[in-house]
Amino acid sequence: MGTRRAESTLDNIVCTHDFRINCSDCRLNSICLPIALEAHDIDRLDNIIQRSKPLRKGEHVYRESEPFTSVFAVRSGSVKAYKITGDGKEQITGFYFPGELLGVDGIAYYRHSVSAKALETAAVCEIPFKRLEELSTTLPSLQRHFFKLMSQEITQDQQLITLLSKNSAEQRIASLLLSISARSARLKLSATSFRLPMSRTDIGNYLGLTVETVSRIFSRLQKAGLLDVENKEIRMLEIDKVRKMAGI
Amino acid sequence: MGTRRAESTLDNIVCTHDFRINCSDCRLNSICLPIALEAHDIDRLDNIIQRSKPLRKGEHVYRESEPFTSVFAVRSGSVKAYKITGDGKEQITGFYFPGELLGVDGIAYYRHSVSAKALETAAVCEIPFKRLEELSTTLPSLQRHFFKLMSQEITQDQQLITLLSKNSAEQRIASLLLSISARSARLKLSATSFRLPMSRTDIGNYLGLTVETVSRIFSRLQKAGLLDVENKEIRMLEIDKVRKMAGI
DNA sequence: CGCCTGGTTGAGAATCATCAACATCTGTGG
DNA sequence: CCACAGATGTTGATGATTCTCAACCAGGCG
Numbered sequence A, B: 001m002g003t004r005r006a007e008s009t010l011d012n013i014v015c016t017h018d019f020r021i022n023c024s025d026c027r028l029n030s031i032c033l034p035i036a037l038e039a040h041d042i043d044r045l046d047n048i049i050q051r052s053k054p055l056r057k058g059e060h061v062y063r064e065s066e067p068f069t070s071v072f073a074v075r076s077g078s079v080k081a082y083k084i085t086g087d088g089k090e091q092i093t094g095f096y097f098p099g100e101l102l103g104v105d106g107i108a109y110y111r112h113s114v115s116a117k118a119l120e121t122a123a124v125c126e127i128p129f130k131r132l133e134e135l136s137t138t139l140p141s142l143q144r145h146f147f148k149l150m151s152q153e154i155t156q157d158q159q160l161i162t163l164l165s166k167n168s169a170e171q172r173i174a175s176l177l178l179s180i181s182a183r184s185a186r187l188k189l190s191a192t193s194f195r196l197p198m199s200r201t202d203i204g205n206y207l208g209l210t211v212e213t214v215s216r217i218f219s220r221l222q223k224a225g226l227l228d229v230e231n232k233e234i235r236m237l238e239i240d241k242v243r244k245m246a247g248i
Numbered sequence C: 001c002g003c004c005t006g007g008t009t010g011a012g013a014a015t016c017a018t019c020a021a022c023a024t025c026t027g028t029g030g
Numbered sequence D: 001c002c003a004c005a006g007a008t009g010t011t012g013a014t015g016a017t018t019c020t021c022a023a024c025c026a027g028g029c030g
Helices: A039-048 A129-137 A142-164 A170-186 A199-205 A211-223 A239-246 B040-050 B131-138 B140-166 B169-186 B199-209 B211-223 B238-246
Strands: A058-063 A070-076 A077-084 A090-096 A116-120 A125-127 A191-194 A226-232 A234-238 B060-062 B070-076 B077-086 B090-096 B117-120 B123-128 B191-196 B226-232 B232-235
Touching: A039 A058, A039 B226, A058 A191, A070 B090, A090 A199, A090 B140, A116 B199, A125 A129, A125 A239, A129 A142, A129 A226, A129 B140, A142 A170, A142 B090, A142 B131, A142 B199, A170 A199, A170 A211, A170 A234, A170 B199, A191 B077, A199 A211, A211 A226, A211 B070, A226 B169, A226 B211, A234 B169, A239 B070, B040 B140, B060 B070, B077 B232, B090 B199, B131 B140, B140 B169, B169 B191, B169 B199, B169 B211, B199 B211, B211 B226
Parallel strands: none
Antiparallel strands: A058 A116, A070 A125, A077 A090, A077 A116, A191 A234, A226 A234, B060 B117, B070 B123, B077 B090, B077 B117, B191 B232, B226 B232
């Protein structure tokens, strides 16, 4: 009951105290921004990146409608992006894990179109966009990589659109679990055992479901023997069946 | 019964026969790609743009998983983007009207992640991406404009996500109508009277609803006096009530 | 300890999907 | 120009999924 499975949490993959580590040494650099760069170009990028202090749970990386000045890479922990709709409701548009880039939504209008806040203790790298833009003009591979990241954001959003438009509650949950599983694996962590950093309410919000439905489906999947759910700790016992359920 | 309201169709705003018109003379240039450019820079962009022959209804601009080489600007008519999901279903991810850019989804993996086909007779400008990229490095305002367009795509997708996640069938339809109304207005056409280029099935697919539900809601809005629906011709009689219904 | 937030479970209600029948529109060939 | 066929759209009856409301439980923190 009281035991924690801390070894599987996503927020421990880099030491959060040593936030001065630079891009060349960062163990995330194979999935983060500089993937396409040569060593000496990484240093040039490294010079413009600002490493911020760890954020505590609930603290904002940036807020909707704030002037857009930077994009951010998650170093540890996790972040949710959300916007407040016309009628005051929250809509979560994405969850971001270590190595993932957030904030590109702000480029269009020089303002952030969503807010981003830490789901747990988290650290982010801040990359001033103006300087990134300047650097891009002299480093074509950086420009290309940056285009690629924005395009990935589009592809992801479109996947979510499909999920919301066509799939049942069960399929949505299964897909989210598989997505988090894949990201956990990308970080060299377990693909079958991980901790959900977000609340059930957040999951429901993101997937267009109510908390109750989310809760019921977790229970159902557990009863069916596909999952072992213990609060936020998830163990996927039958990942193939989960895949099938998600429609893959 | 037999009378057409052809004056309001979106596909007539430029002469589809004269597809050799260049960017400087194009009446869409204030909303299309070169918005941020000086006259002599527009010429440089103009040189790399290829104008294609008009597409007939159902013809593809590009197909999912084809190698990505170009982005496209709609000159006349309209286009839908869609992808085929794992289990063989179609999911429409967007509708594109004159002056709008499509194809940026392909940048990430050098392949198109969706297919795009003409909803009616349509003409598009093809912009080879490689040359656009090269030109971008010497024209910062073009690079910035291009970032902006990709970012807009993200913002739009996120709006659709919110729509699908939080809103009722009635609200989704109302929102789509308002979106098309706004785009019609941007093309200097009527904001209250326009022709829907897509089928009811397409609308349902895009909004995550069945055809029947779409049809019923059109009927309901007509009975309530908010709309005048005559097949694909829409007249918005009470646009403020539609706005309220959409939650704006 | 008790409060408060977050999560679970149940019963009933609402929305939307499904199935089915029918109407209308489009375009093709006579 | 008409007739027909297939596609597209409308309407109704029924049913399933998910939401809403409500009660209850568990864990974390002052």
